[in-house]
Amino acid sequence: MKIASDPQSWAKFRRKAEEAWLELLQGDRPLICTGMSTCGISAQAADVQAAIEQELKAQGIDAKSMNVGCLGLCYAEPLVYIRIPGRPMVCYGNVTVKSGPNLIKDLFLGNNLKEEALGAIDLPEMKDLHHPNLPSIWDHPMIKPQVRIALRNCGIIDPEKIEHYIARGGYRALSKAIDMSPEEVIEEVKTSGLRGRGGAGFPTGMKWEFCRRSPGLEKYLICNADEGDPGAFMDRSILEGDPHAVIEGMLIAAHAIGCTRGFIYCRAEYPLALKRLQLALDQAAELGLLGDHILGSDMSFDITIKEGAGAFVCGEETALMASIEGKRGMPRARPPFPANSGLWGKPTNINNVETLANLSSIINNGGSWYSAWGIGRSRGTKTLSLAGSVRRTGLIEVPLGITLREIIYGIGGGISGDKACKGILTGGPSGGCLPAAFLDLPVDYESLTEKGSIMGSGSMIVIDEDTCVVDTARFFLSFTQSESCGKCTPCRIGTRQMLASLEKITRGLGDMTDLVRLEEIANVVRSGSLCGLGAGAPNPVLTTIKYFYDEYEAHILQKRCPALVCRELIGYFIDELKCRGCGLCLESCPVDAISGEKGAVHVIDQSACIKCGACLEVCPEKFSAVVKRPVQCI
Amino acid sequence: MKKKASRATTEDGVQEIWKGLHGEEGSTIPLLQKVQSKLGYISPEALREIAEAMGLSESEVYGIATFYSEFKLTKPGRHQIKICMGTSCYLGGGKELLEHMSRELGIKPGRTTEDERFSLETVACLGCCSKSPVMAVDGVIYGGLSPSSAESILAHLESEP
Numbered sequence: 197m198k199i200a201s202d203p204q205s206w207a208k209f210r211r212k213a214e215e216a217w218l219e220l221l222q223g224d225r226p227l228i229c230t231g232m233s234t235c236g237i238s239a240q241a242a243d244v245q246a247a248i249e250q251e252l253k254a255q256g257i258d259a260k261s262m263n264v265g266c267l268g269l270c271y272a273e274p275l276v277y278i279r280i281p282g283r284p285m286v287c288y289g290n291v292t293v294k295s296g297p298n299l300i301k302d303l304f305l306g307n308n309l310k311e312e313a314l315g316a317i318d319l320p321e322m323k324d325l326h327h328p329n330l331p332s333i334w335d336h337p338m339i340k341p342q343v344r345i346a347l348r349n350c351g352i353i354d355p356e357k358i359e360h361y362i363a364r365g366g367y368r369a370l371s372k373a374i375d376m377s378p379e380e381v382i383e384e385v386k387t388s389g390l391r392g393r394g395g396a397g398f399p400t401g402m403k404w405e406f407c408r409r410s411p412g413l414e415k416y417l418i419c420n421a422d423e424g425d426p427g428a429f430m431d432r433s434i435l436e437g438d439p440h441a442v443i444e445g446m447l448i449a450a451h452a453i454g455c456t457r458g459f460i461y462c463r464a465e466y467p468l469a470l471k472r473l474q475l476a477l478d479q480a481a482e483l484g485l486l487g488d489h490i491l492g493s494d495m496s497f498d499i500t501i502k503e504g505a506g507a508f509v510c511g512e513e514t515a516l517m518a519s520i521e522g523k524r525g526m527p528r529a530r531p532p533f534p535a536n537s538g539l540w541g542k543p544t545n546i547n548n549v550e551t552l553a554n555l556s557s558i559i560n561n562g563g564s565w566y567s568a569w570g571i572g573r574s575r576g577t578k579t580l581s582l583a584g585s586v587r588r589t590g591l592i593e594v595p596l597g598i599t600l601r602e603i604i605y606g607i608g609g610g611i612s613g614d615k616a617c618k619g620i621l622t623g624g625p626s627g628g629c630l631p632a633a634f635l636d637l638p639v640d641y642e643s644l645t646e647k648g649s650i651m652g653s654g655s656m657i658v659i660d661e662d663t664c665v666v667d668t669a670r671f672f673l674s675f676t677q678s679e680s681c682g683k684c685t686p687c688r689i690g691t692r693q694m695l696a697s698l699e700k701i702t703r704g705l706g707d708m709t710d711l712v713r714l715e716e717i718a719n720v721v722r723s724g725s726l727c728g729l730g731a732g733a734p735n736p737v738l739t740t741i742k743y744f745y746d747e748y749e750a751h752i753l754q755k756r757c758p759a760l761v762c763r764e765l766i767g768y769f770i771d772e773l774k775c776r777g778c779g780l781c782l783e784s785c786p787v788d789a790i791s792g793e794k795g796a797v798h799v800i801d802q803s804a805c806i807k808c809g810a811c812l813e814v815c816p817e818k819f820s821a822v823v824k825r826p827v828q829c830i
Numbered sequence: 831m832k833k834k835a836s837r838a839t840t841e842d843g844v845q846e847i848w849k850g851l852h853g854e855e856g857s858t859i860p861l862l863q864k865v866q867s868k869l870g871y872i873s874p875e876a877l878r879e880i881a882e883a884m885g886l887s888e889s890e891v892y893g894i895a896t897f898y899s900e901f902k903l904t905k906p907g908r909h910q911i912k913i914c915m916g917t918s919c920y921l922g923g924g925k926e927l928l929e930h931m932s933r934e935l936g937i938k939p940g941r942t943t944e945d946e947r948f949s950l951e952t953v954a955c956l957g958c959c960s961k962s963p964v965m966a967v968d969g970v971i972y973g974g975l976s977p978s979s980a981e982s983i984l985a986h987l988e989s990e991p
Contacts, residue, residue: 238958238973270960426916429957464863464900465956467969505859505898508954522856522884524897540856581959583918589960621917655959657917671920675954681897784978786933808933809926810977 198484200367201492209483210362217363221322224281226259226304228252231275231351233266233436234468235429241274244296248276251297257304265437267351269314269338270590275351277317278303284326285317287333315339319352321364338588338607343569343577346393346553347593350437355472358479361440367485369556373448374493376559378408381452385555387563389575394420394511394548395623395652395728397574397641403545406535407453410543417455418539418546419446419499420516421462421469424508425624426675427655430579431549433591435462435469438553439476443499445552447490448559450497453545458499461516464506473501508625508679512727513538513546515681526681527727548653550579571597574640584621584657587612594639601635604658615660619743623652625672626732628739629665648739650732664761665744666751669736670698676733687730690721694737701748702762704755711741711748760824763807767827770811772797774821781811781822802827844879858884858894862901871902899954907942907949909987911935914964916955922962923976928952930977931965934984948984 200206220227230236230245245261252259267275272289276296279285280303288299289312299312315333318326326332333339344350353360361367373381386401407415419442423431435442446458462470477499480486488496502520509515510525517539519525538544554576558566567575574596583589586608594603600620604610611617619631622639628649630637637643641651659668677691697714700706718734725731741748750756757765770781770790777795789805792798798821800811815822847864861883865876872880872895881891895901913919913928932938935948942949958964961973965980972983 235958238961238971426955432957506900522858583959
């Protein structure tokens, strides 16, 4: 008999997990946590952790070392939390292999707070443990405006330990849901106003109801973790930081709909997420939270991971199902909808990772608790991946209805390098580019759509004056064009034609009729494609033409790129009054296009220059002799 | 003649993996993935055997393998360099990084150096957007790169076989 099947042993297990968790947070043994999700690891967090462990050993300090997921302050990675007994954990940012061991020395020997401290990680379950001279991390300017529901455990618990998840209230919602009738669960989710967080924004409760009512003994549930949108990493962070939140969400959905088997379709580009998911599934099965007689009830449910193989279009639900069936991942016409005929012809319900991660909180606290946040028909919170030209990049969760200004200037801390904000790309390659004039626009499904963009999966990339919107539109089109599966002719041929026009324009070879053609083709692609890839592909083009018409005009009429990005329209020059002849540019030039004696003014041979920008990168700031300037192309 | 000789080299691998999957429905993609992780790519012989195991035609398997960007039909280098071309990386210098690496290695993206040491590829997004530009070398992700810092990572690899 499995632990979770027997109420008594389950309660005992939970109590022990809670005690162990509190001991970790408040006990006598020091604790060192390192943010070890992919973003932290890419910032060398593993090396930092090893250096710290070595120092602890050298000092003879017996401390517990623990891995946590992503707290969302990605700009400050690697993050390390250090807890000295009697005080809450303190979060330190930008820790290096050098500064990490020094922190240990100073803290354990001198007990000084270091200026790198970002805040104290005080959790509600801790008793009277506020830091005497450090503000709480929850008051940090990047975190304070957030409401963390889907991300509640990310960066707090060790994602590889089910005990941590359980200690923080995990799987309580599942017990509660199993005690409710499926209809009651669906009603609660409907009340919450939760909508699909993958992009389409379809009401989750309604989607479940369709599938529940659909006749059939065998029904499938799929978790869509094919986060292929370039610029989005919220699903990766949830899977890496709190995989059980997704599994519990799937179990609640399975109970509500009556699904017997579940699949998680996760992209292969996320190896760490795949590893932690599999581990989480094994742990849940061992306790009896998956399999037969879940929590002692009649419910049976199993989850299998299906690894994606690199195709953006597989984020679309019918394409995703084709891929699970082992075929080319091409979408098909709907109806029949997956709720009636989905995977292998069986009724199927597909929800995104973030949608599922919200469910346990909704069941625990009630639908109206969740719907208290939000605006209009967009209720609750949304996780966003904030990147691009902002000071504080990272993963955030905000109440819907927050303005773009609050996100960029409040949470993000403004534009990096004090440049001017040009706009924001929302919703990835199917989204749009909104100008800085819309900074007071509320972030919700309807407002973004009204302006020609979309919420999408929630990627937000801030652009400054140094970004060329025409080139950005070209970049997105090159992505959708190469990812178009080729089934619908307007998408297959239309994206290629749009890309050709945009390439002409960025090379200074466009004329004004290209703009008319772009808009014409865009409308055909939008209305003549089966799935969201084609329907959304024109958005970056249409929004940039609409809001940045003058930049298109500059490229076409004056053959000039105002942001100095489009290579055919710019040149690199050395200012003879500023050049001191240090020779750095000459050394860095990969094609030997720069000449000049040491100490004398250097010159770039324009006919040999490939415009890679290496000279500009290495020219010392005190000289700033290498400049980019517009040039007339032929 | 060629067919016969190459058959013997991969047969065991594919059959073994196929057995491990218990002939599960829709397992063409997992089979391709497992074969690739063993051989490093999908050789023509392996493709033929996968088709046989799945009861599909070779052209069907070829159609599946070429649909997904993960599958390689040519032998990759010993070290695989993937440059992220997600939006954040593209805007943050990923394009320049790719061009630099392409120049340094003397190969276009999608190709392998003559000495079979390096393969250069692009990837749609590694999900490390706040660390742009990013590249992965043999699965290890490096963030906040410049062309020169990326080069020094490779230089470190150069000393190894």
